[in-house]
Amino acid sequence: MNKKIAVLLGGTSSEREISIKSGYAVLNSLLKSGLNAYPIDTRDYSIMKLKQEGFDKVYISLHGYGGEDGSIQGVLQYLNIPYTGSGIMSSSISIDKFRTKLLWKSRGLLTAPDIYISKKKNIASIYPLIVKKTLKLGFPVLIKPNNQGSSIGITLVSCLDQLKNAIKIAFSYDNNILIEKFIKGKEYTISILGEKVLPSIHISTKNNFYDYDAKYMSSSTQYSCPSGLNILQETELQKIAILAWNTLGCSGCGRIDVILDNENKFWLLEVNTIPGMTNRSLVPMSAQNMGISFDKLVLLILNMNDQNLL
The missing domain is CATH 3.30.1490.20 (ATP-grasp fold, A domain)
Structure with missing residues (x-):
């Protein structure tokens, strides 16, 4: 039986526009793969109706509040519908930068004062x-x-x-x-897919830091994958990333941003439990470097997290 999949997108957070772009990229990919997928904008739809409308699975493409903070995950858990990404607790901790950093510090990981x-x-x-x-x-x-x-x-x-x-x-x-x-240095991001750490990406921007403009507007922002780190640095970064990820109890697919300072130390910035999936997004870029196409990546994420119901 062809399962009915809801792609949750839009919402009411300040990241609504990015969420819509991500959500439709995911939706189109699922349709291309022959799946029975529908866009659901949580701003205009009560997700309590998902069960009665026969949805079997949810792909969460919501960013920020109402999507990445554990609230939607709690409702889906209550409805007993499997969903993508991290669970309730890890989502709610990960969106909270201060508490995320406290946990990282407790494991001896570097994060800015x-x-x-x-x-x-x-x-x-x-x-x-x-x-x-x-x-x-x-x-x-x-x-x-x-x-x-x-x-x-x-x-x-x-x-x-x-x-x-x-x-x-x-x-x-x-x-x-x-x-x-503000830690001066080079910015990198590293993606995690299940238990697998994908190749890091070096981000270089003409702006003072990787701000909203550099992320979504500027054409001068450059992304390098492979990132140019040597094997020892890449290995060290992978170990840091997986420890940071597991410390928060995250699952599914996500991204961790770091700075490499002038003394070759990696400083953790933040974690993204529902990374963007637009044409400028970094997880698909990193997956591509591993030979994983966008459509395959979407399917991997969709089928990864049925344990969210355990």
């Missing part, structure tokens, strides 16, 4: 303390929302005059933010 600030506090009253702690970190720093992806709401701050506005921008996207020491 940071300051965590909650909107619950009166920011005006603690601002002098924020300034003091930021000066201790040393400029430049990145100000980022704690629970956002796609580099949305992130500002690179190189002097004290820019701090207050950058904090305001980050708080417009989330109630909790991070002020993080």
